[in-house]
Amino acid sequence: MSYKVTLCDYGVGNLLSVRRALEAVGAEVDQTGDPRRVAEADRLVVPGVGAFGACVETLIAHGLRDSVCAFAQSGRPLLGICVGMQMLLDSSEEFGVYEGLKIVPGSVQRIPVTRADGTPHRIPQIGWRGIWPAPEGPDWSETILAGTQPGTAFYFVHSYTAWPSDPAHRIADTDYGGRRIAAVIGKPPLYGCQFHPEKSGPAGLALLERFLSL
């Protein structure tokens, strides 16, 4: 059985690995920058890489902002990846203050330059980190993480982190230097993951496969 998924291509970053990973779990991928096809997708993946402001501005320049927002209203499944996840929020403070898509209330802030104990740590955070249920988040069995074991590691690379204002929109967290970092956020069936499922080996592929079955 083949699932159709639309990969929102607004000219930012390298979509090849996302497309290949989706195809590896059985998706029929429509990679497009056409606002109509994005708005009418069965399922939508919004990737993103680099700076938040540049991503949002490029999305707007391609006439895709309204399409993604309209899609989000439709009740069909959406997955934002990395900056694509951060764009779901209201705003970001990366290189100035930029408005996001306002799909999930909250903001994007720089990862503190120190660990919780005050010693410096690396920015960007690059590497594999285990994810865990967020304290006030939904039960994973009702989400895209159904079937994922708490503690499963995914590949992160980022300097900024999402802060949903409603803790119920935080689905999974990871720990970076003793600080809680949002790993998966959303309002089912709208999701965003800070890590890169397409680069997270079998764990990432399993998550993408579940996205296709939502």
Place this chain on the structure above:
Amino acid sequence: MKNLRIIARLDIKGPNLIKGVHLEGLRKLGDPNEYALRYYREGADELLYMDIVASLYGRNSLTDIIRRTAENIFIPLTVGGGVRSIADVETLLKAGADKVAINTQATRTPELIGDVARRFGSQCMVVSIEAKRQGEGRWEAFVDNGREHTGYDVVEWARHAADLGAGEVLLTSVDREGTRNGLDVELARAVAGAVAVPVILSGGFGKPQDLVTAVTEGMADAIGIADALHYRRYSLAELRATARANDIAVREPLRAD
């Protein structure tokens, strides 16, 4: 607890995986894709392909190998060797690389670092530095597999490259490379103390305890391992077990097949 990424490093010449000593005296080992798939299945955190003759001949022969790798391997792939321009970066990314490692051209036109970071994001821009020790606590950056001087001090150059937008620093100790005499922990420590971005230490991995000192004394965030894996002297599972026994966090991979 400190985290460590274990990166399988594959030096490539033409269609072959090769291994040398001090980046020279090369020996063919076989098809890089077979090795890459084994490392993916065993839970390597990332793969690093270095086309070790590309700089010398001004070309990059890696795209076919990358394309095959990206078909069935879903972990980050960094590619270096002969990357001279934005167009080269684009070619490698389109083939399936996630990051590029740039050495020679970055030393010649450092603005390339900022250009790549702005165009593709700094997570994509790894500055690769071949370091040769020049006396106590001093290293000089070399290019073309440790043959050509640049006159740059490694620590100063790493700091400058990070300021220009490099998202990671890949340090290769030319003195240790291929010797199995242990990683240059002092080198990593000097650079890790000078930059905020992650530091990958490569060259000379001999025994599992080396990864412990790389993290605890060298403050390295990742290590690149080549022949210890190629010759099956240690498995990735053994290396992870040593890390955990020393309170270093490494990931527990799911089965890849």
